[in-house]
Amino acid sequence: MDYVAVEKLKWRSRRSMLELDLYFERFIGGGGFAKLDETELLAYQHLITLDDADLLLLFQGKEELADPQLQDLVNKIAQQNFYKEV
């Protein structure tokens, strides 16, 4: 995936609700996104076409996807290390 396509994915990770912005910000800013290989980037591209309300349920572990590759990506995003020490 070329640079512009990757930038698009990052921009499209901006969502309607703060909770989702935080999940994606942590994933992108924390380096998780940069480690995705080409196949995972394509999965990411698909994942962010989902509705925000559904994405939130997925990240909160209240729902699961049938596709194991997509669910694996959901797990990676939802289980990031916490970026801020309190």
Place this chain on the structure above:
Amino acid sequence: MSLPILKFDAVVVGGGGAGLRAALQLSEAGVKTVVLSKVFPTRSHTAAAQGGISASFGNSEEDNWHWHMYDTVKGADWLGDQDSIEFMCKQATEAVAELEHYGMPFDRLENGKIYQRPFGGHMAEFGKKPVRRACAVADRTGHAMLHALYQRNVKAQTHFFVEWMALDLIRDKDGDVVGITALEMETGQVYIIRAKAVLFATGGSGRIYQASTNAFINTGDGVGMALRAGLPVEDIEFWQFHPTGLYGAGVLITEGVRGEGGYLLNANGERFMERYAPTAKDLASRDVVSRAMQVEINEGRGCGAGKDHVLLKLDHLGAEVIDQRLPGIREISIQFLGIDPVKQPIPVVPTCHYMMGGIPTNYRGEVVDGVDEKIVKGFYAAGECACASVHGANRLGTNSLLDLVVFGKSAGNSVIEFVKNMSEAKELPENAAEFTLARLAKLEAATSGEKLADVRRDMQICMQQHASVFRTQKVLDEGVANILDVYKRTQNLYIDDKSKVFNTARVEALEFLNTIEVAVATMIAARERTESRGAHAREDYPDRNDEKWMKHTLYYSKDNRLEYKEVHTKPLSVDYIPPAKRVY
């Protein structure tokens, strides 16, 4: 430099609830309309609204729009314009019925009518007893609204420019609005969009604060553009805060936690609300709890390394109660902070939620300028970016979604009326894009200077410390000095990435140049208002002062000038609701 020019009858900036409702009205009337949106429309922040939309159907018990109007006037602490409020409350049932016809799957009663739930501040018989007035689609009301409106717009053949960002308003020598400049992110190309009418529905700007429930897209673009174009912003000092947002994240922790027996602690382990509200303690009203928290932080009794938050303790409730009665709280706290509330208290801070002020309009959605409310021809606004003004000093719950659809439609109707006899849009001024291009050139040319992340962080800290829920003359005077200093630094903003295509760094910098305008406006307007009204609470002026301050603030960015105009005290058909003490 000449730019490509696109022509439409109407351009709507913003693809949330207000923008989509306005565009629908326009497209269905045959007005050639384009909606510009930074993100795909159904990912607008409207989708985050869960609570519902108010309309006095009276499906479960007697209700009427006049009682809804009374609640809104009272909630607004008598700063709302009563003509606009009457208009909105009267239109509510029709507006919601329209959404139902567009396919919004409202929750139902057994008899098939729309289910209505109780909500704070919704009362029958002019404040006497609670009434069920909020219509909802489970906890996805905003989401369902956006989807219904978007589909309907597709059917009506509204044009959508997605991942486009409006940059500046274009006004001609008469001051009329004749178009906008806009950036297509995909190509980096800047366009002039010439139109008979421009309608802003760009949402709020909660990102001015360090602690905010707002999504990242809420950067105050419309207000920033209006201010740069020499137009005012109204009542911008009024921001609604929620006491318990998750520290460092902003995600809301429901009031239900305190309802179930959770309580707040300062750094000394003291249950400090006992000092501020001996009877209600942690269950005092939102503004009282928020201010007490901020006082503890300001006086050095905050928690953590930065002494900048307090703690919400609920571990004494036990895992079973927490899991059963407060679903979601545990996982939110664990996921975003790594703290399990069964074992440790949750760090919380007062958190910004909603912008009551905005671009001044009348109830027809026409933008008005000055004390005499001169109509700005060709310019309309609706939703959170606008100030109609129905929310006054404090918004009543569930009136935000209602505001979007009522004033989105109303503004749409005004545009239809305005453009119907215009064969062509007014001529563009010769220098139509000069201002925008100069702004962009400056950003492109800078090779060193202030980094966006640093200036944005300093703005948010300044706003949180000086213009959140604890306001005194000293705090605000210091805040004005600080925020003007931050503003100066924005003049030296630079970005590393100079690429043209899909340059998100440039987009974020341009967004920030809007956000900082809102921050400066807020601080300066708040400093001058020496009273406490609704969300604007001054420790040094604890009472509402109707004689001196029952008036709207107008802020102009040129010279940071303030003017004041009268509150509309003549409703459309009923008697004026005179000021009274706001008690619940």
